[in-house]
Amino acid sequence: MSVMDLLQLYEWIDIKCILIFLCVFLLLGDYIRNKPPKNFPPGPWSLPIIGDLHHIDHTRIHLQFLEFAKKYGKIFSIRIGPRMVVLDGYKLFKEVYVQQGDNLADRPSIPLYEFIGNRGLITSSGYQWKQQRRFALSTLRNFGLGKKSLEPSIHLECRFFNEAIANEHGRPFDPQVLLNNAVSNVICVLVFGNRFEYSDNEFQSLLKKMSEAVYLEGGICAQLYNMFPWIMKRLPGSHQKIITLWKEVIDFVREKVNTHRVDYDPSDPRDYIDSFLSEMDKLKEDKDAGFDIENLCICTTDLFVAGTETTTTTLYWGLLCMIKYPEIQAKVQEEIDRVVGGEREPSISDKDKLPYTNAVIHEIQRIGNIVPINLARVVGETTQIGKYTIPKGTLVTSNLTSVLFDVSEWETPHSFNPNHFLDAEGKFRRRDAFLPFSIGKRVCLGEQLARMELFLFFSSLLQRFTLSSPAGVEPSLDYKMGSTHCPQPYKLCAVPR
Incomplete structure (x- = not known):
C-alpha cells in the first residue's frame, strides 16, 4: 500500500x-x-429525535389517545416535540383543571406561530392574558354578550340565512359556506361593527382561507414544524401555507383596525375595535397589558376566528345529524310547532319550553366533539397529578373525547341519543360531563354567544324547513381531522314546510 x-x-x-x-x-x-423525569407518567416508547411521532396518526389522534389511556393509565405522557402529559376521563379532567386552575393557566410557546408571539387571547399568558381576557369579556358584554340585547342581531342573521336556504329551492347543496358566513356575521357585528353579504366574494374567500388554515394545522407538517422549526422553516410544505393564510387573515383585520382609527369616537364606541382603541389611550403607560395596535389585530383575529369556526362546525354536524336521523328531526319540529308555532321566530325565552330541541342541540355538541383535544397548557410550578410529579414548564393537555364519551358518565356514549339530556319526565337535565367549552381558567370566553347562536339558528331553520339527504345518498358521519373535528363535506335538501 x-x-x-x-x-x-x-x-x-x-x-x-x-x-x-x-x-x-x-x-x-x-x-x-x-x-423522562423521576416519577413521571408512563407512555409509548419514544425514539430519539422524533419522539413518538411514529406512533401518531394525525387523522385519528384523539382515538389513539383513548387507546394509550387504556394501556398506560388515565395519566400518561407522549412526546410530540416537548414531552407532554395527557389527562383522560371526566373526573380527572375536572379535578385537575379546577383545583389546579391557577397553575395551569398559561400557554406554551408554539414555533409555528412565532410570527404572532405570545399575544392575543389564545396564545398569551400571565398578566397580559388576564388583562386582555378581562377587557374582552367586559367589552363584549357591553355589546350584548349573554344578554337579550344581542338576540335581535342573531335573529336578523337567522332571517338572512333562511332566505338564502330558501333560494336553493329544495335542490341539493352543501350548507357549509352559508353557515360559515351567517355565523361569522354575528361576531363580525361585535368586533367590526358590520356584517357581510353572502354575495361578498372577497369575504367568502377569506372564510375559506380560515377554514383551510384550521384544517392544515392538524396535519403532519404543522407538527414537524413545531418539533424542528429550524429545519422546517427552510422547507416547502403545508406549514408554509398555514403561516401565509393566517397572515392574510390578520392583514384583513388590520385593514379594519386602520379604518376604525380614522373615524372612531372615544365617547361612543361602536364595537370591540373602537373600545380597544379607547383603552389604548387610557393605558399608555402599562406596556405589559398589551394594549397596542399589533395586539389589537391579534386579539380581534382570535375573536373573529374562534367566533366563526367552532359554531359553524357544530351546526354543520347538527344538520348532518338531522338528515341522518329524520325521526329525531321530526320530533324537534313537532315540539317547535306546538310551543312556538309558525307565526313568530323561536326566541331564547323559548329554550326552557323546548326541552327536546335543547337536548338535541346538546347531543349534537357532544357527538360532534368539535375540539377533541384541549389546547395545551403549561405547568406554572412543579405539582402532583395523581401519583405522578409534573415538573414546572411541562405541557399538559386533556383528551376531551374521553370526557364527552366517558363510559362512566354517559348511558350510550357512542350513539346519538338526545335522552342523555332528558330526565324521566322529559324535562331538560344538565350533565356534569358536558364540557365542550372546556373548564377552568381557560374556559371558552365565547360560550354564552355560541349557546345563543346554536339554539336560534338551529330552531329557526327547523321551524321553516325539513332537511333530507339527496335521493339515493346515505348520510355518513365520517369526519376529517384538522385543529377541529369536522364532518366530511356533504349535501342536503331543504324543503320549506
Missing part, C-alpha cells in the same frame, strides 16, 4: 469517526434533554 493510499485511508477514517461522534453526540444530547 502506498503512502498516498494510507493518507486517503486515514482521511476516510477521520471523516467516519467524526460522523459517528456527531451521531452519538446528537443521540446522547437528545436522550439527556428528553429523558
